[in-house]
Amino acid sequence: MKRNRLFNHSRGRLAAYYAGVMGLILALCGLAVYEMTAHDHWRSLDQELTSLAGTLHDVLEPLLSEPGTLAPEVGAVIPNLCQETQPCPAVKSVHTHLLNASQQPGYYIRFFDLEGNLLAKAGETAPGLPFERLSTRYQPLRDRAGNRYHQVSLPLKNRWGQPWGYLKVGRSLTEYDGHLQAIQLFLALGLPITLVLVGIASWTLAGVAMEPVYRSYEQLRQFSADVAHELRTPISALQATVETTLGADHSLAEADGTLEIIQRQNRRLIHLIQDLLLLSRMELGGSALTPRTLCYLNDLVNDLAEEFASLALAAGLTLQGESAASEPVWVLGNEDHLYRLVGNLLSNALQHTPRGGTVTLRLKRGKQQAILQVEDTGIGIDPSEQERIFERFYRLDSARSRRTGGAGLGLAIARAIAQEHDGSLGVKSQPGRGSVFTLTLPLCQS
Numbered sequence: 001m002k003r004n005r006l007f008n009h010s011r012g013r014l015a016a017y018y019a020g021v022m023g024l025i026l027a028l029c030g031l032a033v034y035e036m037t038a039h040d041h042w043r044s045l046d047q048e049l050t051s052l053a054g055t056l057h058d059v060l061e062p063l064l065s066e067p068g069t070l071a072p073e074v075g076a077v078i079p080n081l082c083q084e085t086q087p088c089p090a091v092k093s094v095h096t097h098l099l100n101a102s103q104q105p106g107y108y109i110r111f112f113d114l115e116g117n118l119l120a121k122a123g124e125t126a127p128g129l130p131f132e133r134l135s136t137r138y139q140p141l142r143d144r145a146g147n148r149y150h151q152v153s154l155p156l157k158n159r160w161g162q163p164w165g166y167l168k169v170g171r172s173l174t175e176y177d178g179h180l181q182a183i184q185l186f187l188a189l190g191l192p193i194t195l196v197l198v199g200i201a202s203w204t205l206a207g208v209a210m211e212p213v214y215r216s217y218e219q220l221r222q223f224s225a226d227v228a229h230e231l232r233t234p235i236s237a238l239q240a241t242v243e244t245t246l247g248a249d250h251s252l253a254e255a256d257g258t259l260e261i262i263q264r265q266n267r268r269l270i271h272l273i274q275d276l277l278l279l280s281r282m283e284l285g286g287s288a289l290t291p292r293t294l295c296y297l298n299d300l301v302n303d304l305a306e307e308f309a310s311l312a313l314a315a316g317l318t319l320q321g322e323s324a325a326s327e328p329v330w331v332l333g334n335e336d337h338l339y340r341l342v343g344n345l346l347s348n349a350l351q352h353t354p355r356g357g358t359v360t361l362r363l364k365r366g367k368q369q370a371i372l373q374v375e376d377t378g379i380g381i382d383p384s385e386q387e388r389i390f391e392r393f394y395r396l397d398s399a400r401s402r403r404t405g406g407a408g409l410g411l412a413i414a415r416a417i418a419q420e421h422d423g424s425l426g427v428k429s430q431p432g433r434g435s436v437f438t439l440t441l442p443l444c445q446s
């Protein structure tokens with residue numbers, strides 16, 4: 001649908017707001033997920049090292065004697081221990097569940113004396129790791145190559161409770177950093193792609209959201225144009241009449257004729273304005289504005305049949321009323337409005353039925369509804385026009401409608417009245433064979 005610039009601009013802004021808010025929410029969610037994953041990973045890594053270090057500490061302390069010297073029993077607990085002063089033993093596979101961790105790639109165990117000199121090590125230790133007297137729980141260490149390590153450091157005492165040195169259990173953070181980098185990469189690539197998708201979705205959704213607004217705007221614009229058009233015709237006619245009359249020397253009879261023309265155009269204007277006012281009042285919440293009383297539809301149908309009988313006769317048509325007198329049909333509503341509604345349907349039927357045709361006004365009582373039909377054997381309405389004739393100012397044959405004084409508001413008002421009464425008005429028609437307009441209203445059971 002081709003839209004004007006104002007709507008495209010508003011749609012763009014709406015889409016930008018949507019995309020901006022969604023993007024921000026997604027970015028915050030991504031950040032939160034990243035932080036939580038990093039935190040969880042770090043915590044499990046730290047717990048693992050702390051428990052390993054704690055167990056080793058508890059197992060080793062009763063075996064330690066002279067500060068700075070490792071008893072051979074320590075080698076039995078950590079078989080791959082390589083002392084600084086002795087050649088390293090051949091690498092053995094350890095089956096102890098606890099010590100298996102120290103043999104995993106990236107793990108290491110180191111012993112330092114009280115001065116910070118390295119006494120022994122096991123596992124993968126990178127050269128150049130600094131000696132930290134205290135535990136570096138939240139600050140990873142870096143080796144000379146810049147690789148990060150997490151280390152838990154515990155002071156050791158010998159079996160007599162004297163300070164012996166330090167036990168340091170750690171692991172490389174290469175795997176951890178790689179894992180976080182993979183998440184960062186995923187977020188860095190995923191977020192812009194998601195934002196593009198959110199942008200496209202926002203543009204589409206903004207279009208869907210603006211559709212009804214755009215439609216009512218278009219209807220309003222069309223309505224204003226139609227009103228202006230309808231008002232222009234009688235006003236131009238009035239203006240032309242006044243211009244030709246002004247300054248001319250007219251007889252009394254001619255002046256009367258001129259005034260009659262002015263009166264006719266005036267009536268047309270007043271009629272049009274009254275119709276427009278009625279429509280807008282009903283659209284503003286009509287039912288609250290019009291008083292409702294009990295209406296006896298059987299009488300209403302008889303009255304209308306009587307009123308239109310002479311018109312039908314003049315048009316060479318048969319008008320038949322089929323009111324089921326045995327079934328009283330009551331509805332709650334505004335009798336004047338209902339009279340106007342059915343009168344409009346009858347007048348349309350008479351206008352659009354050629355001589356010799358029949359117009360039937362039928363009243364039935366359904367289970368919950370009163371059903372009122374106006375059927376004619378007239379020109380009929382094309383299926384594609386059957387909904388449009390209820391639009392304001394919509395006329396199939398403008399020339400004929402203008403001749404009969406119609407502005408295309410009759411059926412719009414009729415439907416508005418039906419809706420005002422919580423009912424409905426529809427049409428079924430076959431071109432060339434006739435139409436049936438059906439009004440349904442909720443029955444008043446009392």
Ligand code: ADP
Nearest residue numbers: 348349352389395396397401406407408410411
């Ligand atoms: P108007 O007041 O100008 O007649 P309406 O809203 O009453 O306008 O009707 C809209 C259009 O519907 C009319 O222009 C007419 O062409 C068509 N129409 C209404 N009733 C009938 C009918 N019974 N048979 C055929 N056409 C109809």
